[in-house]
Amino acid sequence: MPLPVLICDDSALARKQLARILPAAWDVDVSFAEHGEEALELIAEGKGALTFLDLNMPVMDGYQTLEEIRRRDLPAMVLVVSGDVQPEAKARVLALGAFEFIKKPTEVAVLERVLQEYGFFSATAEPPAAAAQQAADRGAELQVSHRDMYQEVANVAMGRAGELLARALDVFVQLPVPTVNQIAPSELHMVLTSVDQSAAVSAVTQGFTGDGITGEAMVIFNDTNMKDVSRLLGNDTHDKDYDIEALLDISNLLIGACLQGIGEQLYVRMNQAHPVILGRNVSVPELLKGAAKRWQEILAIEIGYKLEGFDIEFDLLLLFPSTALPAMNRQLAYLLDGDSVC
Amino acid sequence: MLNTEEMDDLHTKMSLLAAIDVGIVVIDRNFTVSLWNEFMANHSGKRASEVQQQSLFQVAPEIDQDWFLRKAERTFQLGSRAFIIWEQRPYLFQFSSYRPVTGASTYMYQNVTLLPLTNARGQVEHLGIIVYDVTDMAESALAEAKLRERMNKQTNWNTF
Numbered sequence: 232m233p234l235p236v237l238i239c240d241d242s243a244l245a246r247k248q249l250a251r252i253l254p255a256a257w258d259v260d261v262s263f264a265e266h267g268e269e270a271l272e273l274i275a276e277g278k279g280a281l282t283f284l285d286l287n288m289p290v291m292d293g294y295q296t297l298e299e300i301r302r303r304d305l306p307a308m309v310l311v312v313s314g315d316v317q318p319e320a321k322a323r324v325l326a327l328g329a330f331e332f333i334k335k336p337t338e339v340a341v342l343e344r345v346l347q348e349y350g351f352f353s354a355t356a357e358p359p360a361a362a363a364q365q366a367a368d369r370g371a372e373l374q375v376s377h378r379d380m381y382q383e384v385a386n387v388a389m390g391r392a393g394e395l396l397a398r399a400l401d402v403f404v405q406l407p408v409p410t411v412n413q414i415a416p417s418e419l420h421m422v423l424t425s426v427d428q429s430a431a432v433s434a435v436t437q438g439f440t441g442d443g444i445t446g447e448a449m450v451i452f453n454d455t456n457m458k459d460v461s462r463l464l465g466n467d468t469h470d471k472d473y474d475i476e477a478l479l480d481i482s483n484l485l486i487g488a489c490l491q492g493i494g495e496q497l498y499v500r501m502n503q504a505h506p507v508i509l510g511r512n513v514s515v516p517e518l519l520k521g522a523a524k525r526w527q528e529i530l531a532i533e534i535g536y537k538l539e540g541f542d543i544e545f546d547l548l549l550l551f552p553s554t555a556l557p558a559m560n561r562q563l564a565y566l567l568d569g570d571s572v573c
Numbered sequence: 574m575l576n577t578e579e580m581d582d583l584h585t586k587m588s589l590l591a592a593i594d595v596g597i598v599v600i601d602r603n604f605t606v607s608l609w610n611e612f613m614a615n616h617s618g619k620r621a622s623e624v625q626q627q628s629l630f631q632v633a634p635e636i637d638q639d640w641f642l643r644k645a646e647r648t649f650q651l652g653s654r655a656f657i658i659w660e661q662r663p664y665l666f667q668f669s670s671y672r673p674v675t676g677a678s679t680y681m682y683q684n685v686t687l688l689p690l691t692n693a694r695g696q697v698e699h700l701g702i703i704v705y706d707v708t709d710m711a712e713s714a715l716a717e718a719k720l721r722e723r724m725n726k727q728t729n730w731n732t733f
Contacts, residue, residue: 395651437656465643475661480647487653505684505705506656 233260234351237279239270239296240312241288241408242383243375244566245335249283249312250370252339257352261369267291271299274307281351284329286313286320287386287406297327310345312337314390315406317397335387336496377556378411380563385409385532385549388492392547393536395488396481400463405537412531416522420515425535425546426451433457433474434509434518435482439490441501443558446551448489450482454512456543463541475508482506485536485547493549497562528553596666596683596704599690602649604629604642607699616668616681635667645700648687652697657685659711670708682711 236259240246246263253259262278264270266288273279286293293311300307311324314335321332331345346352386409393404412422426432434451452460457474464480466473483506490501510518532549551559575583590597591611599608606629609621617633624632640662648655657665659682666683670676688701 395653399647399651467640472661479656479658479661480644483655484647484651484653487655491653503654503656505658505686508658508660 233258235260235262235278235280237262237264237270237273237282237307239264239267239279239282239288239293240285241265242285242386243373243379244383245285245312245386247370247373247375248566249337250373252337252342253366253369254343254346254352254354255366256354257346257366263370263373265290267293267296267299270296271303271305274300274305275303277306279305279307282307282309283312284309286311286315286324287408289408294323294327297324297329301328308349314387316390316394317404319397319403335390375567377560377563380566381530381532381559382409382411384493384496384563384566385411385534387496388489389534389547391492392485392488392534395484396536399480399484400460400538402463402541403539405539407535407537410533412533413528414531416519416525416527416529419519419522419529419531419548419550422531422533422548423451423515423546424533425537425544426515427453428515430455431512432515432518433478433511433513435478435506436509437482437486437506438504439486439501441494441499442562443555444497444499444501444551444562445555446549448482448486449509449546449548449550450478450485451515451518451546451548452478452481453544456545459541459543463538474511478508479506481545489534489547489549496566497559498565499562530556594706596702598629598702598704600629600645600700600702602698604645606632613666613704617666633666636665637662641665645687648689648700649697652689652691654689655687657687659684659707663711665702666704671706672708676708677712677716678708680708681706682708 238246238249238261250261262273264273268291270279270282270284274282284293284296293313297309300309309329311329311332312335313320313332316334324332330349333341333345347354389406389409393406397404410422414422420428431454432451433454434449436447436449438447454474457477458468460481461468461473461477464477466476466480470476490503494501530551534547535544536547537544594612596612596616597608597610598606598613600606606624606627609624614620619632630636630638644655644657664680664683665685668681670678670681684705684707686703688703689697690699690701692698
């Protein structure tokens with residue numbers, strides 16, 4: 232009898248990628264869920280004996296799902312697959328009952344090793360006759376849009392940057408679901424959800440380019456957070472420019488790791504310009520007034536980071552002009568390995 | 574041994590490193606200088622042979638040691654590059670301005686990049702310090718800020 236396997240991830244790209252790399256000779260019956268609530272329903276129906284679970288999802292995230300599986304004693308062995316690579320994230324899901332944690336993007340060798348180690352799959356077992364055809368069809372019905380792909384690439388990159396930040400500040404970083412918007416630059420202020428728009432903010436922006444993919448990465452802070460962040464960084468808060476110092480330290484960490492994460496997924500090595508202070512102690516509209524003059528549509532990915540246990544939030548914005556999208560889509564096509572994008 | 578072609582190639586690269594108008598310094602985990610290009614030698618007045626195997630803080634005592642240690646340690650540990658801009662600190666190395674006669678400032682404003690350099694085993698053992706002269710940019714930005722301040726004062730006065 233095939234093993235009921237459930238893949239739960241809000242990203243269609245991630246679901247498809249994982250379905251594709253399940254061992255071809257493995258006799259499984261694969262179902263999909265887009266968030267924790269859907270997963271719980273399918274598990275209750277017996278469709279998730281082995282469940283691959285993402286952490287950062289809308290509606291119900293991975294942590295809540297694990298708690299619920301335990302509370303209701305549902306029949307699922309959970310393997311967490313996440314871009315959140317903070318050691319603390321792994322420790323937390325193992326404590327909540329997951330049997331293993333693997334990082335995104337999932338490597339075939341790692342997946343096979345884990346499946347074999349826990350006895351779900353044996354490479355030497357004779358595959359059922361129809362298995363090869365079944366395997367080829369896995370996830371074929373999943374439609375992946377460009378937006379899905381941007382979001383998943385941002386998700387993995389965000390996790391990398393979060394891990395670096397967690398190490399540098401010795402805190403746990405709460406990761407959101409990145410939001411992807413195609414907007415006019417004049418609407419940019421609307422995508423900023425993690426900064427208080429009525430308060431004074433400071434921001435730096437840094438240009439990057441690689442293989443035709445150009446863009447800007449922006450880090451935006453509420454000024455009230457600056458002193459706390461400086462302390463966490465071990466900086467001297469008596470320095471008169473401590474706010475610039477903190478802003479630069481955080482942007483160095485976040486932007487560097489994020490671009491590296493994106494670059495690795497798209498097989499592109501990015502060049503970074505020096506960061507530029509976009510504004511200091513200004514309002515959000517004042518900060519973005521330069522952007523508002525451009526007419527060209529942009530792709531804006533917003534990532535709101537929160538530091539657990541502190542009242543500190545800040546925004547990382549990745550902005551791509553529409554001229555960068557053809558190059559980006561060309562590189563993204565490698566992730567889908569020949570499948571078309573809807 | 575290198576063949577002639579490889580020697581020529583190496584020679585070209587070394588000449589480029591020497592002639593490029595950007596400062597390049599390489600330090601190890603103990604902040605000992607192992608590379609000091611011609612830009613650095615010419616602007617500091619210290620030859621590469623003098624600073625080799627010396628502590629960076631001895632070679633450039635103007636560097637705020639605690640502050641730089643924090644930046645550099647993080648780059649070593651996390652393996653991610655770091656940028657220092659002139660608005661944060663006008664310079665890392667105290668050099669005279671390139672235009673001693675017509676320039677507005679005495680010192681060279683600098684943007685600096687700290688690059689983690691990995692060995693063949695992927696470990697970060699060295700740090701590249703890249704120094705860019707941004708005096709012209711800084712001077713015009715400062716002049717513009719001053720002008721804006723003056724204009725604001727004037728408008729305020731007019732509203733009375």
